[in-house]
Amino acid sequence: MPSGKKIKLVIFELLELAAFSIPTLVVMEQFAKTYHNIMNNSEKTHYWLIVSCSIAYVASASLLIWVPVKVLFFKKRHLYQKIKGWxxxxxxxxxxxxxxxFSFSIAMTEVQKSTNDTISAAIPDTLPDLPVSLVLTSLIVVDIIEKLRIYPLRGELKSKETTEIHSSTLQNIKTVTEQVHRNEENSVPPQPARRTQIPQPRRTNTESPTLNVEGPQEPCFDSGVLRAASSSDPRSEIFLGSFLLWSDTIEMVRVTGHPAVYKSGWVYPVYIFSFISLLRIILTPQNPLSNCVGVLLQDIPFIFVRLSLIIVLGTITPVLGLCKNILVTLSYVYFNHLTKFRVFSTFEVS
Structure with missing residues (x-):
């Protein structure tokens, strides 16, 4: 009887392999079908040629790159543990x-636009949603699987187990402050403590008070139905967070299905900047650079793309997405950089 860890490993690897292979096969089959319809040829030579090329590409990429890398990391765990940040x-x-x-999705639209006037009716009013949704769903699935590997799938995950998982990923890391405190303790001899009373200055109206945020208290339920309803598990939150993380990119890619976009040259910047925004998934979830990379690769480019689309083609992309990109960019710049200057500082400096 195989153990639970082996079953979990096999299921995860099969799901990742399916998410790695199926989107490319589906998109290239859609491209082959579109090309066959445009050619108006009874023979399906070109169709099966493109399909066979897609199968050959997926098989070679899986056998030559995907599977060897997976086996290498499984056999050589020390190599996988040396990778930091990505x-x-x-x-x-x-x-x-x-x-x-994405490349074959653009090629599909170009093949449809390159037809002459006699068969221009073959161009659909909207692009099929299946290829784009399948690619992004597979990406989210792979991201969820990679995040779930450190958690058990069976049993209740207690808070103690959560802290142990996070502490195991951060072991053997010593901060600079801990080293400084240890050096000070070793160099300075112990001295008897003295009780001193420091007079507290009177607070004037010009002085800013200490930061004491007041607000409604959070409830805590210890029993009954409300306790079951208020329970939370980080394993379920991974699914919610992963889909919310890519909602902006999903909405941007879906804009290409509008005829005013894919029948014009706007399909290129939308696909290019959407792909660039996906590059931030290479970073680890707790990478300190994830916020900065997210703003640089997604929010700032999407501001220019969405603003240009709204100006030229109208509100084919929601204004809410543009407001989100602008507010996220301004808040990141302000709270991380501008608040360090004296003009934007809360306290007066003499």
């Missing part, structure tokens, strides 16, 4: 699956 699995998915899928 995830090789997500990089392989973005480069080998997402990039070809």
């Amino acid at each position: 995830r090789p699995v997500m990089m392989m998915y973005v480069v080998l699956t997402t990039l070809p899928s």
Whole structure:
């Protein structure tokens, strides 16, 4: 009887392999079908040629890159533990699956637009949603699986187990402050403590008070139905957070289905900047650079793309998305950089 860890490993690897292979096959099959309809040829030579090329590409990428890297990391755990700040699995998915899928999606629209006037009716009013949704859903699934690997799938996850998981990932890391305190304790001899009373200055109206945020208290339920309703598990929050993280990119890619976008040159910047926004998934979830990279790769480019689309084509993209990108960018710049200057400082400096 195989153990639970082996069953979990096999299921995760099969799901990741399916998410790695199926999107490319589906997108290239859609491209082959579109090309066959445009050619108006009874023979399906070109159709099966494109399909066979897609199968050959997926098989070669899986057998030559995906599987060897997976086996290497499984056999050589010390190599995998030396990687800091980025995830090789997500990089392989973005480069080998997402990039070809987006490329063939653009090629599909170009083939439809290159037809002459006699068969211009073959151009659909909207692009099919299946290829784009499948690519992004597979990306989210791979991201969820990579985050769930450190958690058990069975049993209740207690707070003690959560702290142990986080502490195991941060072990053997000594901060500079701990080293400084240890050096001070070793160099300075112990001295008897003295009780001193420091007079507290009177607070005037010009002085800013200490930060004491007041607000409604959070409830705490210890029994009954409310306790079961208020329970939370980080394993379920991974699913919610992963889909919310890519909601902005999903909405941007879906804009390409509008005929005013994919029948014009706007399909190129939308797909290009959407793919660039996906590159931040290569970073680990707790990477300190994730916020900065998210603003630089997603919010700032999306501001210019959405603003241009609204000006030229109208509100085919929601204004709410543009407001989100602007507010996220301004809040990041203000609270992380501008508040360090004296003009934006809360306290007066003499």
